[in-house]
Amino acid sequence: MRFETVAPVRAYERVVEQIEQAVVSGALKPGERLPSERELMTQFGVGRSTVREALRVLQAAEMIRSRPGDPRGPEVLAASPVALHRSMHRLARADHVGLAELLQFRMILDGSAHLLAAELRTDEDLTGLDTALESMREGVSRGYADFSRADVAFHEVIARISRNPLLVVSEEVVRGVVLELIEDKLEHASNRTSLMRTWLAHHAEVLDAIRAADGAGSAHLAKQALYDNYADYVPAGQRPLLTPLLRP
Amino acid sequence: MRFETVAPVRAYERVVEQIEQAVVSGALKPGERLPSERELMTQFGVGRSTVREALRVLQAAEMIRSRPGDPRGPEVLAASPVALHRSMHRLARADHVGLAELLQFRMILDGSAHLLAAELRTDEDLTGLDTALESMREGVSRGYADFSRADVAFHEVIARISRNPLLVVSEEVVRGVVLELIEDKLEHASNRTSLMRTWLAHHAEVLDAIRAADGAGSAHLAKQALYDNYADYVPAGQRPLLTPLLRP
DNA sequence: GTAGGTACACTGGTCTGACCAGTAGCCTGC
DNA sequence: GCAGGCTACTGGTCAGACCAGTGTACCTAC
Secondary structure (H helix, E strand, O other), X not given: OOOOOOOXXXXXXXXXXXXXXXXXXXXXXXXXXXXXXXXXXXHHOOXXXXXXXHHHHHHHOOOEEOOOOOOOOOEEOOOOOHHHHHHHHHHHHOOOOOHHHHHHHHHHHHHHHHHHHHHHOOHHHHHHHHHHHHHHHHHHHHOHHHHHHHHHHXXXXXXXXOOOHHHHHHHHHHHHHHHHHHHHHHHOOOOHHHHHHHHHHHXXXXXXXXXXXXXXXXXXXXXXXXXXXXXXXXXXXXXXXXXXXXXX | OOOOOOOOOOHHHHXXXXXXXXXXXXXXXXXXXXXXXXXXXXXXXXXXXXXXXXXXXXXXXXXXXXXXXXXXXXXEOOXXXXXXXXXXXXXXXXXXXXXXXXXXXXXXXXXXXXXXXXXXXXXXXXXXXXXXXXXXXXXXXXXXXXXXXXXHHHHHHHHHHHXXXXXHHHHHHHHHHHHHHHHHHHHOOOOHHHHHHHHHHHHHHHHHHXXXXXXXXXXXXXXXXXXXXXXXXXXXXXXXXXXXXXXX
């Protein structure tokens, strides 16, 4: 006979539990309102501070939102990837995750997204990619900031076509963290115009592959582009971690 | 000239911000302690309830843990995937992410892990995989629980060989969420013994490919195994989302 | 000297009650 | 009909209190 370890259950935890249960079970739908804190404290039979700590936890999980002064009470939010984004961001910034690992992960995600996009794209998707590429082309002359925005937009379209929120969020997070890590180095990049032209050519090539429904080809191009752009910032000793992903 | 929208900044948010900053910047390392709540409230110049709400948020994000009575104060925790798991699980339960997307993501991660493992494995890694496979073989006769444990161990070795913590953690999280989603269906699985034998054969094949340093081959085997095992639980209309990943 | 017990200072968890700034909706007065 | 203010609420914050529990330092008994 074995016993389980017991942990004291805090009052606020049981409040969280009940409200969360109501939300995931569908008894409380997005847009609906919770009773006010003072009302909740009588319903749960606890003090207001306990209610407030519970609401804080739920708010941190992006399940509810409360605004002072609103007589309708805290609002139940629809499930959103924001919380996923936050927790993944924290994990990716944590120790033990270096630029090499981040880049490796990003090559995997980006490559897969491109593969899926090439196989699943519809005709509207293609026109969307065309306009995104067009605004990148305009961005070259309009300056780095505009170009960068258009670049991000292009990748977002790709991610959207792959139709997998997990892929989208992970990619966003990893891209953000990579940029955070090397932004100081990017500041000093010489000759940005030629850089932008190179990227533009890369993207045009990728788009051709997607148009041709060539999944493997577009995936390889995407990974190769990442490697070409960022491998310089990775310590030479760790680059062998990346090259296996480039084999066709 | 354009102005940005302003949002009132809550006192507890600024407390969270400062502590979080201290943790991610490395000024506070895992295992170290925060000052007590009463000490924090003088340092931040806020009331105790404000400090407590801030600590609750950090605790919900698995960054700190506090136990009553401990004179050393709240403990800073190492980055853990628990929060990631929770938020992904919530998304999955909220139907924004279905089994198809989870499985797609898992095929991507698992495939890449196998590819990297095949390319990066050392001789010790191979013997580690041999022993893991051996205990799976023993597990077949010892019952499903043992077999399942050995299966998990095998995948953990693979993940470790790929040497990317992000990959490992993401894979674990997705695997856990997938299993939670279909555990009720797994309960009723008939003929478990033949199932275990099939899995064992799959793993032996994968190990051969890894031994041969055949990255593409082992990746394909891994993805195919996932598809064979789980595609039945995915609505037929969504299976085309998975098949592009199986092309060689 | 050491093993064991005990007292104490302090921790976090909770409650109460209070005040403030802000909001929504009603309700005037025009 | 509508602009403006009034009011009854909201959440955010603070202060102070009590409790059960913990870790440590001390103190005792051997």
